[in-house]
Amino acid sequence: MDGVTSDNPPGTADPAALRPLLPSPLVEVADPRFARRGLRLLLKRDDLIHPDLPGNKWRKLEPNLRAAAASGTRSLLTFGGAYSNHLRATAAAGRLLGFETTGVVRGEELAARPLNPSLARCAADGMRLRFVDRATYRRKTDPEVLAAVAPPGAFVIPEGGSNAAAARGCEALGRELRDVADVVGVACGTGGTLAGLAAGLGRGQRAIGFPVLKGGFLEEEVLRLQREAFGGRRGDWMLDERFHGGGYAKRTPGLDAFADDFEERHGLPLERLYVAKMLYGLTTLAEEGAFTPGTSVVAVITGTAR
Structure with missing residues:
Protein backbone atom coordinates (compact mmCIF):
# COMPACT_ATOMS: atom_id res chain seq x y z
CA MET A 1 0.00 0.00 0.00
CA ASP A 2 1.33 3.46 -0.91
CA GLY A 3 0.20 6.70 0.63
CA VAL A 4 -1.64 7.47 3.83
CA THR A 5 -5.08 6.06 4.59
CA SER A 6 -7.70 7.60 6.81
CA ASP A 7 -6.83 4.97 9.42
CA ASN A 8 -3.19 6.07 9.49
CA PRO A 9 -3.25 9.86 9.96
CA PRO A 10 0.06 11.60 9.25
CA GLY A 11 1.86 13.78 11.74
CA THR A 12 0.70 12.12 14.96
CA ALA A 13 4.24 11.01 15.99
CA ASP A 14 2.70 8.16 18.01
CA PRO A 15 3.35 4.79 16.31
CA ALA A 16 0.20 3.37 17.92
CA ALA A 17 -1.81 5.57 15.55
CA LEU A 18 -0.70 3.30 12.71
CA ARG A 19 -2.78 0.45 14.18
CA PRO A 20 -0.34 -2.45 13.78
CA LEU A 21 -1.70 -5.99 13.51
CA LEU A 22 -0.36 -7.53 16.71
CA PRO A 23 0.13 -10.27 17.55
CA SER A 24 0.88 -11.16 13.96
CA PRO A 25 -0.87 -14.21 12.45
CA LEU A 26 0.58 -17.71 12.78
CA VAL A 27 -0.30 -20.02 9.89
CA GLU A 28 0.53 -23.71 9.49
CA VAL A 29 1.49 -24.89 6.00
CA ALA A 30 1.65 -28.44 4.71
CA ASP A 31 5.12 -29.02 3.28
CA PRO A 32 6.14 -32.61 2.48
CA ARG A 33 9.82 -31.89 3.17
CA PHE A 34 8.87 -31.27 6.80
CA ALA A 35 5.95 -33.70 7.04
CA ARG A 36 7.96 -36.74 6.02
CA ARG A 37 10.32 -36.01 8.92
CA GLY A 38 7.40 -35.78 11.34
CA LEU A 39 7.71 -31.98 11.61
CA ARG A 40 5.19 -29.15 11.55
CA LEU A 41 6.00 -25.96 9.65
CA LEU A 42 4.32 -22.72 10.70
CA LEU A 43 4.79 -19.22 9.30
CA LYS A 44 4.82 -16.26 11.68
CA ARG A 45 3.42 -13.59 9.37
CA ASP A 46 5.18 -10.52 10.73
CA ASP A 47 5.04 -9.19 7.16
CA LEU A 48 1.35 -8.43 7.86
CA ILE A 49 1.97 -6.18 10.90
CA HIS A 50 1.74 -3.00 8.83
CA PRO A 51 1.82 -2.47 5.06
CA ASP A 52 4.50 0.23 5.20
CA LEU A 53 6.48 -0.95 8.24
CA PRO A 54 6.26 -4.74 7.95
CA GLY A 55 7.85 -7.42 10.05
CA ASN A 56 10.89 -6.82 12.16
CA LYS A 57 11.06 -3.26 10.83
CA TRP A 58 8.01 -2.40 12.90
CA ARG A 59 9.26 -4.22 15.97
CA LYS A 60 12.66 -2.50 15.83
CA LEU A 61 11.52 0.96 14.73
CA GLU A 62 8.55 1.38 17.06
CA PRO A 63 10.56 1.85 20.29
CA ASN A 64 13.04 4.11 18.50
CA LEU A 65 10.22 6.24 17.09
CA ARG A 66 8.75 6.57 20.56
CA ALA A 67 12.13 7.63 21.93
CA ALA A 68 12.55 10.17 19.14
CA ALA A 69 9.12 11.67 19.82
CA ALA A 70 9.82 11.79 23.56
CA SER A 71 13.07 13.66 22.91
CA GLY A 72 11.13 16.44 21.19
CA THR A 73 12.78 16.09 17.80
CA ARG A 74 10.94 15.75 14.50
CA SER A 75 14.03 14.61 12.59
CA LEU A 76 15.43 11.10 12.10
CA LEU A 77 18.81 10.05 10.73
CA THR A 78 19.69 6.47 9.85
CA PHE A 79 21.95 4.37 7.62
CA GLY A 80 21.78 1.61 5.04
CA GLY A 81 22.86 0.17 1.72
CA ALA A 82 21.28 0.86 -1.63
CA TYR A 83 18.68 -1.90 -1.17
CA SER A 84 18.01 -1.37 2.53
CA ASN A 85 14.53 -2.33 3.73
CA HIS A 86 15.32 -0.40 6.90
CA LEU A 87 15.81 2.85 5.00
CA ARG A 88 12.53 2.32 3.19
CA ALA A 89 10.66 1.59 6.44
CA THR A 90 12.17 4.64 8.16
CA ALA A 91 11.17 6.87 5.25
CA ALA A 92 7.64 5.50 5.40
CA ALA A 93 7.50 6.09 9.15
CA GLY A 94 8.58 9.67 8.59
CA ARG A 95 5.83 10.23 6.04
CA LEU A 96 3.17 8.65 8.23
CA LEU A 97 4.19 10.19 11.55
CA GLY A 98 5.47 13.60 10.48
CA PHE A 99 9.23 13.14 10.96
CA GLU A 100 11.79 14.58 8.58
CA THR A 101 14.12 11.73 7.56
CA THR A 102 17.69 11.56 6.34
CA GLY A 103 19.21 8.34 5.03
CA VAL A 104 22.98 7.94 4.81
CA VAL A 105 23.53 5.52 1.93
CA ARG A 106 26.63 3.38 1.53
CA GLY A 107 28.23 4.03 -1.87
CA GLU A 108 28.91 6.83 -4.32
CA GLU A 109 25.91 8.78 -5.56
CA LEU A 110 26.92 8.53 -9.22
CA ALA A 111 26.85 4.73 -9.02
CA ALA A 112 23.37 4.82 -7.46
CA ARG A 113 21.79 6.91 -10.23
CA PRO A 114 19.19 6.35 -11.48
CA LEU A 115 17.77 5.34 -8.11
CA ASN A 116 16.75 1.71 -7.70
CA PRO A 117 13.14 1.04 -6.61
CA SER A 118 14.06 0.93 -2.90
CA LEU A 119 15.82 4.29 -2.89
CA ALA A 120 13.22 5.80 -5.21
CA ARG A 121 10.54 4.81 -2.68
CA CYS A 122 12.59 6.44 0.10
CA ALA A 123 12.84 9.66 -1.90
CA ALA A 124 9.13 9.59 -2.73
CA ASP A 125 8.39 9.32 0.99
CA GLY A 126 10.42 12.46 1.61
CA MET A 127 13.72 11.01 2.78
CA ARG A 128 16.80 13.10 2.07
CA LEU A 129 19.48 10.75 0.76
CA ARG A 130 23.12 11.41 1.62
CA PHE A 131 25.58 9.19 -0.24
CA VAL A 132 29.00 8.51 1.29
CA ASP A 133 31.87 6.38 0.08
CA ARG A 134 32.45 3.03 1.74
CA ALA A 135 35.45 4.20 3.77
CA THR A 136 33.40 7.03 5.25
CA TYR A 137 30.44 4.73 5.82
CA ARG A 138 32.58 2.43 7.96
CA ARG A 139 33.17 5.46 10.19
CA LYS A 140 29.50 6.47 10.21
CA THR A 141 29.23 6.67 14.00
CA ASP A 142 32.31 8.88 14.41
CA PRO A 143 31.31 12.34 15.71
CA GLU A 144 32.89 14.18 12.78
CA VAL A 145 31.06 12.04 10.24
CA LEU A 146 27.75 12.46 12.05
CA ALA A 147 28.29 16.21 12.25
CA ALA A 148 28.74 16.33 8.47
CA VAL A 149 25.60 14.37 7.57
CA ALA A 150 23.10 14.87 10.40
CA PRO A 151 20.60 17.72 10.53
CA PRO A 152 20.70 19.65 13.83
CA GLY A 153 18.92 17.78 16.60
CA ALA A 154 18.30 14.63 14.57
CA PHE A 155 17.56 11.40 16.46
CA VAL A 156 20.05 8.79 15.24
CA ILE A 157 18.81 5.26 14.58
CA PRO A 158 21.59 2.73 13.82
CA GLU A 159 21.92 0.70 10.63
CA GLY A 160 19.16 -1.87 10.41
CA GLY A 161 17.46 -0.23 13.39
CA SER A 162 19.34 -2.56 15.75
CA ASN A 163 20.09 -1.21 19.20
CA ALA A 164 19.08 -2.11 22.75
CA ALA A 165 15.64 -0.54 22.33
CA ALA A 166 15.07 -2.54 19.14
CA ALA A 167 16.10 -5.78 20.80
CA ARG A 168 13.64 -5.13 23.61
CA GLY A 169 10.98 -4.42 20.99
CA CYS A 170 11.65 -7.78 19.34
CA GLU A 171 11.36 -9.58 22.67
CA ALA A 172 7.59 -9.46 22.12
CA LEU A 173 8.03 -11.68 19.06
CA GLY A 174 9.46 -14.42 21.25
CA ARG A 175 6.69 -14.04 23.80
CA GLU A 176 4.07 -14.37 21.05
CA LEU A 177 5.60 -17.74 20.14
CA ARG A 178 5.72 -19.25 23.61
CA ASP A 179 3.91 -22.60 23.83
CA VAL A 180 3.50 -22.84 20.03
CA ALA A 181 7.04 -23.41 18.73
CA ASP A 182 9.97 -25.65 19.52
CA VAL A 183 12.35 -24.08 17.00
CA VAL A 184 12.10 -20.59 15.48
CA GLY A 185 14.05 -19.53 12.40
CA VAL A 186 14.71 -15.89 11.52
CA ALA A 187 16.85 -14.13 8.93
CA CYS A 188 19.59 -11.91 10.34
CA GLY A 189 21.10 -8.73 8.99
CA THR A 190 22.31 -6.72 11.99
CA GLY A 191 21.19 -9.16 14.70
CA GLY A 192 18.60 -7.13 16.60
CA THR A 193 15.64 -9.35 15.81
CA LEU A 194 17.42 -12.54 16.88
CA ALA A 195 18.65 -10.86 20.07
CA PHE A 217 30.86 -11.33 12.71
CA LEU A 218 27.23 -11.54 13.77
CA GLU A 219 27.51 -13.67 16.90
CA GLU A 220 29.40 -10.97 18.75
CA GLU A 221 26.85 -8.39 17.57
CA VAL A 222 23.92 -10.42 18.92
CA LEU A 223 25.75 -10.89 22.21
CA ARG A 224 26.50 -7.15 22.41
CA LEU A 225 22.85 -6.27 21.80
CA GLN A 226 21.68 -8.75 24.44
CA ARG A 227 24.17 -7.35 26.96
CA GLU A 228 22.96 -3.81 26.30
CA ALA A 229 19.26 -4.72 26.29
CA PHE A 230 19.05 -7.46 28.92
CA GLY A 231 22.32 -7.41 30.83
CA GLY A 232 23.74 -10.61 29.30
CA ARG A 233 23.09 -13.53 27.00
CA ARG A 234 19.44 -14.58 26.94
CA GLY A 235 17.72 -17.62 25.50
CA ASP A 236 18.89 -20.61 23.50
CA TRP A 237 20.07 -19.42 20.09
CA MET A 238 22.59 -20.19 17.38
CA LEU A 239 23.61 -19.00 13.93
CA ASP A 240 23.84 -21.07 10.74
CA GLU A 241 26.17 -19.24 8.37
CA ARG A 242 25.68 -21.46 5.30
CA PHE A 243 22.82 -19.75 3.53
CA HIS A 244 23.91 -16.18 2.79
CA GLY A 245 24.28 -17.00 -0.91
CA GLY A 246 27.56 -15.13 -1.22
CA GLY A 247 26.63 -12.03 0.75
CA TYR A 248 24.01 -9.33 1.08
CA ALA A 249 21.70 -8.97 -1.94
CA LYS A 250 23.45 -11.94 -3.59
CA ARG A 251 21.60 -15.03 -4.72
CA THR A 252 22.44 -18.43 -6.13
CA PRO A 253 20.58 -20.56 -8.69
CA GLY A 254 19.82 -23.03 -5.89
CA LEU A 255 18.27 -20.31 -3.73
CA ASP A 256 16.17 -18.99 -6.61
CA ALA A 257 14.98 -22.49 -7.52
CA PHE A 258 14.00 -23.13 -3.90
CA ALA A 259 12.15 -19.81 -3.64
CA ASP A 260 10.28 -20.36 -6.90
CA ASP A 261 9.25 -23.83 -5.74
CA PHE A 262 8.14 -22.60 -2.30
CA GLU A 263 6.05 -19.87 -3.88
CA GLU A 264 4.38 -22.36 -6.19
CA ARG A 265 3.68 -24.82 -3.36
CA HIS A 266 2.30 -22.33 -0.87
CA GLY A 267 1.16 -19.27 -2.83
CA LEU A 268 3.37 -16.94 -0.79
CA PRO A 269 5.66 -14.54 -2.69
CA LEU A 270 9.03 -14.65 -0.95
CA GLU A 271 11.21 -11.65 -0.21
CA ARG A 272 14.53 -12.87 -1.62
CA LEU A 273 17.22 -10.97 0.35
CA TYR A 274 16.17 -12.27 3.78
CA VAL A 275 13.11 -14.49 3.94
CA ALA A 276 14.00 -16.90 1.14
CA LYS A 277 17.45 -17.52 2.62
CA MET A 278 15.97 -18.27 6.03
CA LEU A 279 13.38 -20.70 4.64
CA TYR A 280 16.04 -22.35 2.48
CA GLY A 281 18.09 -22.86 5.62
CA LEU A 282 15.23 -24.27 7.69
CA THR A 283 14.20 -26.64 4.90
CA THR A 284 17.77 -27.86 4.46
CA LEU A 285 18.08 -28.50 8.20
CA ALA A 286 14.81 -30.44 8.15
CA GLU A 287 16.03 -32.60 5.27
CA GLU A 288 19.36 -33.14 7.07
CA GLY A 289 17.48 -34.56 10.07
CA ALA A 290 18.48 -31.71 12.38
CA PHE A 291 15.07 -31.71 14.13
CA THR A 292 13.55 -34.60 16.02
CA PRO A 293 10.14 -35.92 14.92
CA GLY A 294 7.31 -34.03 16.56
CA THR A 295 9.14 -30.69 16.42
CA SER A 296 7.12 -27.58 15.59
CA VAL A 297 9.25 -25.30 13.41
CA VAL A 298 8.25 -21.66 13.02
CA ALA A 299 9.65 -19.48 10.23
CA VAL A 300 9.42 -15.73 10.92
CA ILE A 301 8.38 -13.91 7.72
CA THR A 302 10.09 -10.60 8.35
CA GLY A 303 9.39 -8.79 5.09
CA THR A 304 7.31 -8.58 1.97
CA ALA A 305 8.18 -9.35 -1.64
CA ARG A 306 7.65 -5.96 -3.26
Whole structure:
Protein backbone atom coordinates (compact mmCIF):
# COMPACT_ATOMS: atom_id res chain seq x y z
CA MET A 1 0.00 0.00 0.00
CA ASP A 2 1.33 3.46 -0.91
CA GLY A 3 0.20 6.70 0.63
CA VAL A 4 -1.64 7.47 3.83
CA THR A 5 -5.08 6.06 4.59
CA SER A 6 -7.70 7.60 6.81
CA ASP A 7 -6.83 4.97 9.42
CA ASN A 8 -3.19 6.07 9.49
CA PRO A 9 -3.25 9.86 9.96
CA PRO A 10 0.06 11.60 9.25
CA GLY A 11 1.86 13.78 11.74
CA THR A 12 0.70 12.12 14.96
CA ALA A 13 4.24 11.01 15.99
CA ASP A 14 2.70 8.16 18.01
CA PRO A 15 3.35 4.79 16.31
CA ALA A 16 0.20 3.37 17.92
CA ALA A 17 -1.81 5.57 15.55
CA LEU A 18 -0.70 3.30 12.71
CA ARG A 19 -2.78 0.45 14.18
CA PRO A 20 -0.34 -2.45 13.78
CA LEU A 21 -1.70 -5.99 13.51
CA LEU A 22 -0.36 -7.53 16.71
CA PRO A 23 0.13 -10.27 17.55
CA SER A 24 0.88 -11.16 13.96
CA PRO A 25 -0.87 -14.21 12.45
CA LEU A 26 0.58 -17.71 12.78
CA VAL A 27 -0.30 -20.02 9.89
CA GLU A 28 0.53 -23.71 9.49
CA VAL A 29 1.49 -24.89 6.00
CA ALA A 30 1.65 -28.44 4.71
CA ASP A 31 5.12 -29.02 3.28
CA PRO A 32 6.14 -32.61 2.48
CA ARG A 33 9.82 -31.89 3.17
CA PHE A 34 8.87 -31.27 6.80
CA ALA A 35 5.95 -33.70 7.04
CA ARG A 36 7.96 -36.74 6.02
CA ARG A 37 10.32 -36.01 8.92
CA GLY A 38 7.40 -35.78 11.34
CA LEU A 39 7.71 -31.98 11.61
CA ARG A 40 5.19 -29.15 11.55
CA LEU A 41 6.00 -25.96 9.65
CA LEU A 42 4.32 -22.72 10.70
CA LEU A 43 4.79 -19.22 9.30
CA LYS A 44 4.82 -16.26 11.68
CA ARG A 45 3.42 -13.59 9.37
CA ASP A 46 5.18 -10.52 10.73
CA ASP A 47 5.04 -9.19 7.16
CA LEU A 48 1.35 -8.43 7.86
CA ILE A 49 1.97 -6.18 10.90
CA HIS A 50 1.74 -3.00 8.83
CA PRO A 51 1.82 -2.47 5.06
CA ASP A 52 4.50 0.23 5.20
CA LEU A 53 6.48 -0.95 8.24
CA PRO A 54 6.26 -4.74 7.95
CA GLY A 55 7.85 -7.42 10.05
CA ASN A 56 10.89 -6.82 12.16
CA LYS A 57 11.06 -3.26 10.83
CA TRP A 58 8.01 -2.40 12.90
CA ARG A 59 9.26 -4.22 15.97
CA LYS A 60 12.66 -2.50 15.83
CA LEU A 61 11.52 0.96 14.73
CA GLU A 62 8.55 1.38 17.06
CA PRO A 63 10.56 1.85 20.29
CA ASN A 64 13.04 4.11 18.50
CA LEU A 65 10.22 6.24 17.09
CA ARG A 66 8.75 6.57 20.56
CA ALA A 67 12.13 7.63 21.93
CA ALA A 68 12.55 10.17 19.14
CA ALA A 69 9.12 11.67 19.82
CA ALA A 70 9.82 11.79 23.56
CA SER A 71 13.07 13.66 22.91
CA GLY A 72 11.13 16.44 21.19
CA THR A 73 12.78 16.09 17.80
CA ARG A 74 10.94 15.75 14.50
CA SER A 75 14.03 14.61 12.59
CA LEU A 76 15.43 11.10 12.10
CA LEU A 77 18.81 10.05 10.73
CA THR A 78 19.69 6.47 9.85
CA PHE A 79 21.95 4.37 7.62
CA GLY A 80 21.78 1.61 5.04
CA GLY A 81 22.86 0.17 1.72
CA ALA A 82 21.28 0.86 -1.63
CA TYR A 83 18.68 -1.90 -1.17
CA SER A 84 18.01 -1.37 2.53
CA ASN A 85 14.53 -2.33 3.73
CA HIS A 86 15.32 -0.40 6.90
CA LEU A 87 15.81 2.85 5.00
CA ARG A 88 12.53 2.32 3.19
CA ALA A 89 10.66 1.59 6.44
CA THR A 90 12.17 4.64 8.16
CA ALA A 91 11.17 6.87 5.25
CA ALA A 92 7.64 5.50 5.40
CA ALA A 93 7.50 6.09 9.15
CA GLY A 94 8.58 9.67 8.59
CA ARG A 95 5.83 10.23 6.04
CA LEU A 96 3.17 8.65 8.23
CA LEU A 97 4.19 10.19 11.55
CA GLY A 98 5.47 13.60 10.48
CA PHE A 99 9.23 13.14 10.96
CA GLU A 100 11.79 14.58 8.58
CA THR A 101 14.12 11.73 7.56
CA THR A 102 17.69 11.56 6.34
CA GLY A 103 19.21 8.34 5.03
CA VAL A 104 22.98 7.94 4.81
CA VAL A 105 23.53 5.52 1.93
CA ARG A 106 26.63 3.38 1.53
CA GLY A 107 28.23 4.03 -1.87
CA GLU A 108 28.91 6.83 -4.32
CA GLU A 109 25.91 8.78 -5.56
CA LEU A 110 26.92 8.53 -9.22
CA ALA A 111 26.85 4.73 -9.02
CA ALA A 112 23.37 4.82 -7.46
CA ARG A 113 21.79 6.91 -10.23
CA PRO A 114 19.19 6.35 -11.48
CA LEU A 115 17.77 5.34 -8.11
CA ASN A 116 16.75 1.71 -7.70
CA PRO A 117 13.14 1.04 -6.61
CA SER A 118 14.06 0.93 -2.90
CA LEU A 119 15.82 4.29 -2.89
CA ALA A 120 13.22 5.80 -5.21
CA ARG A 121 10.54 4.81 -2.68
CA CYS A 122 12.59 6.44 0.10
CA ALA A 123 12.84 9.66 -1.90
CA ALA A 124 9.13 9.59 -2.73
CA ASP A 125 8.39 9.32 0.99
CA GLY A 126 10.42 12.46 1.61
CA MET A 127 13.72 11.01 2.78
CA ARG A 128 16.80 13.10 2.07
CA LEU A 129 19.48 10.75 0.76
CA ARG A 130 23.12 11.41 1.62
CA PHE A 131 25.58 9.19 -0.24
CA VAL A 132 29.00 8.51 1.29
CA ASP A 133 31.87 6.38 0.08
CA ARG A 134 32.45 3.03 1.74
CA ALA A 135 35.45 4.20 3.77
CA THR A 136 33.40 7.03 5.25
CA TYR A 137 30.44 4.73 5.82
CA ARG A 138 32.58 2.43 7.96
CA ARG A 139 33.17 5.46 10.19
CA LYS A 140 29.50 6.47 10.21
CA THR A 141 29.23 6.67 14.00
CA ASP A 142 32.31 8.88 14.41
CA PRO A 143 31.31 12.34 15.71
CA GLU A 144 32.89 14.18 12.78
CA VAL A 145 31.06 12.04 10.24
CA LEU A 146 27.75 12.46 12.05
CA ALA A 147 28.29 16.21 12.25
CA ALA A 148 28.74 16.33 8.47
CA VAL A 149 25.60 14.37 7.57
CA ALA A 150 23.10 14.87 10.40
CA PRO A 151 20.60 17.72 10.53
CA PRO A 152 20.70 19.65 13.83
CA GLY A 153 18.92 17.78 16.60
CA ALA A 154 18.30 14.63 14.57
CA PHE A 155 17.56 11.40 16.46
CA VAL A 156 20.05 8.79 15.24
CA ILE A 157 18.81 5.26 14.58
CA PRO A 158 21.59 2.73 13.82
CA GLU A 159 21.92 0.70 10.63
CA GLY A 160 19.16 -1.87 10.41
CA GLY A 161 17.46 -0.23 13.39
CA SER A 162 19.34 -2.56 15.75
CA ASN A 163 20.09 -1.21 19.20
CA ALA A 164 19.08 -2.11 22.75
CA ALA A 165 15.64 -0.54 22.33
CA ALA A 166 15.07 -2.54 19.14
CA ALA A 167 16.10 -5.78 20.80
CA ARG A 168 13.64 -5.13 23.61
CA GLY A 169 10.98 -4.42 20.99
CA CYS A 170 11.65 -7.78 19.34
CA GLU A 171 11.36 -9.58 22.67
CA ALA A 172 7.59 -9.46 22.12
CA LEU A 173 8.03 -11.68 19.06
CA GLY A 174 9.46 -14.42 21.25
CA ARG A 175 6.69 -14.04 23.80
CA GLU A 176 4.07 -14.37 21.05
CA LEU A 177 5.60 -17.74 20.14
CA ARG A 178 5.72 -19.25 23.61
CA ASP A 179 3.91 -22.60 23.83
CA VAL A 180 3.50 -22.84 20.03
CA ALA A 181 7.04 -23.41 18.73
CA ASP A 182 9.97 -25.65 19.52
CA VAL A 183 12.35 -24.08 17.00
CA VAL A 184 12.10 -20.59 15.48
CA GLY A 185 14.05 -19.53 12.40
CA VAL A 186 14.71 -15.89 11.52
CA ALA A 187 16.85 -14.13 8.93
CA CYS A 188 19.59 -11.91 10.34
CA GLY A 189 21.10 -8.73 8.99
CA THR A 190 22.31 -6.72 11.99
CA GLY A 191 21.19 -9.16 14.70
CA GLY A 192 18.60 -7.13 16.60
CA THR A 193 15.64 -9.35 15.81
CA LEU A 194 17.42 -12.54 16.88
CA ALA A 195 18.65 -10.86 20.07
CA GLY A 196 15.13 -9.96 21.15
CA LEU A 197 13.38 -13.05 19.80
CA ALA A 198 15.64 -15.41 21.75
CA ALA A 199 15.17 -13.37 24.92
CA GLY A 200 11.40 -13.63 24.63
CA LEU A 201 11.18 -17.38 24.05
CA GLY A 202 10.44 -19.74 26.92
CA ARG A 203 12.32 -22.66 28.41
CA GLY A 204 12.88 -25.50 25.95
CA GLN A 205 12.51 -23.29 22.87
CA ARG A 206 15.41 -22.28 20.66
CA ALA A 207 16.04 -19.79 17.90
CA ILE A 208 18.19 -20.22 14.79
CA GLY A 209 19.44 -17.14 12.99
CA PHE A 210 20.35 -17.26 9.31
CA PRO A 211 22.77 -14.43 8.43
CA VAL A 212 22.30 -12.87 5.01
CA LEU A 213 25.81 -11.41 5.04
CA LYS A 214 29.00 -13.39 5.07
CA GLY A 215 31.85 -12.70 7.43
CA GLY A 216 31.11 -14.53 10.66
CA PHE A 217 30.86 -11.33 12.71
CA LEU A 218 27.23 -11.54 13.77
CA GLU A 219 27.51 -13.67 16.90
CA GLU A 220 29.40 -10.97 18.75
CA GLU A 221 26.85 -8.39 17.57
CA VAL A 222 23.92 -10.42 18.92
CA LEU A 223 25.75 -10.89 22.21
CA ARG A 224 26.50 -7.15 22.41
CA LEU A 225 22.85 -6.27 21.80
CA GLN A 226 21.68 -8.75 24.44
CA ARG A 227 24.17 -7.35 26.96
CA GLU A 228 22.96 -3.81 26.30
CA ALA A 229 19.26 -4.72 26.29
CA PHE A 230 19.05 -7.46 28.92
CA GLY A 231 22.32 -7.41 30.83
CA GLY A 232 23.74 -10.61 29.30
CA ARG A 233 23.09 -13.53 27.00
CA ARG A 234 19.44 -14.58 26.94
CA GLY A 235 17.72 -17.62 25.50
CA ASP A 236 18.89 -20.61 23.50
CA TRP A 237 20.07 -19.42 20.09
CA MET A 238 22.59 -20.19 17.38
CA LEU A 239 23.61 -19.00 13.93
CA ASP A 240 23.84 -21.07 10.74
CA GLU A 241 26.17 -19.24 8.37
CA ARG A 242 25.68 -21.46 5.30
CA PHE A 243 22.82 -19.75 3.53
CA HIS A 244 23.91 -16.18 2.79
CA GLY A 245 24.28 -17.00 -0.91
CA GLY A 246 27.56 -15.13 -1.22
CA GLY A 247 26.63 -12.03 0.75
CA TYR A 248 24.01 -9.33 1.08
CA ALA A 249 21.70 -8.97 -1.94
CA LYS A 250 23.45 -11.94 -3.59
CA ARG A 251 21.60 -15.03 -4.72
CA THR A 252 22.44 -18.43 -6.13
CA PRO A 253 20.58 -20.56 -8.69
CA GLY A 254 19.82 -23.03 -5.89
CA LEU A 255 18.27 -20.31 -3.73
CA ASP A 256 16.17 -18.99 -6.61
CA ALA A 257 14.98 -22.49 -7.52
CA PHE A 258 14.00 -23.13 -3.90
CA ALA A 259 12.15 -19.81 -3.64
CA ASP A 260 10.28 -20.36 -6.90
CA ASP A 261 9.25 -23.83 -5.74
CA PHE A 262 8.14 -22.60 -2.30
CA GLU A 263 6.05 -19.87 -3.88
CA GLU A 264 4.38 -22.36 -6.19
CA ARG A 265 3.68 -24.82 -3.36
CA HIS A 266 2.30 -22.33 -0.87
CA GLY A 267 1.16 -19.27 -2.83
CA LEU A 268 3.37 -16.94 -0.79
CA PRO A 269 5.66 -14.54 -2.69
CA LEU A 270 9.03 -14.65 -0.95
CA GLU A 271 11.21 -11.65 -0.21
CA ARG A 272 14.53 -12.87 -1.62
CA LEU A 273 17.22 -10.97 0.35
CA TYR A 274 16.17 -12.27 3.78
CA VAL A 275 13.11 -14.49 3.94
CA ALA A 276 14.00 -16.90 1.14
CA LYS A 277 17.45 -17.52 2.62
CA MET A 278 15.97 -18.27 6.03
CA LEU A 279 13.38 -20.70 4.64
CA TYR A 280 16.04 -22.35 2.48
CA GLY A 281 18.09 -22.86 5.62
CA LEU A 282 15.23 -24.27 7.69
CA THR A 283 14.20 -26.64 4.90
CA THR A 284 17.77 -27.86 4.46
CA LEU A 285 18.08 -28.50 8.20
CA ALA A 286 14.81 -30.44 8.15
CA GLU A 287 16.03 -32.60 5.27
CA GLU A 288 19.36 -33.14 7.07
CA GLY A 289 17.48 -34.56 10.07
CA ALA A 290 18.48 -31.71 12.38
CA PHE A 291 15.07 -31.71 14.13
CA THR A 292 13.55 -34.60 16.02
CA PRO A 293 10.14 -35.92 14.92
CA GLY A 294 7.31 -34.03 16.56
CA THR A 295 9.14 -30.69 16.42
CA SER A 296 7.12 -27.58 15.59
CA VAL A 297 9.25 -25.30 13.41
CA VAL A 298 8.25 -21.66 13.02
CA ALA A 299 9.65 -19.48 10.23
CA VAL A 300 9.42 -15.73 10.92
CA ILE A 301 8.38 -13.91 7.72
CA THR A 302 10.09 -10.60 8.35
CA GLY A 303 9.39 -8.79 5.09
CA THR A 304 7.31 -8.58 1.97
CA ALA A 305 8.18 -9.35 -1.64
CA ARG A 306 7.65 -5.96 -3.26
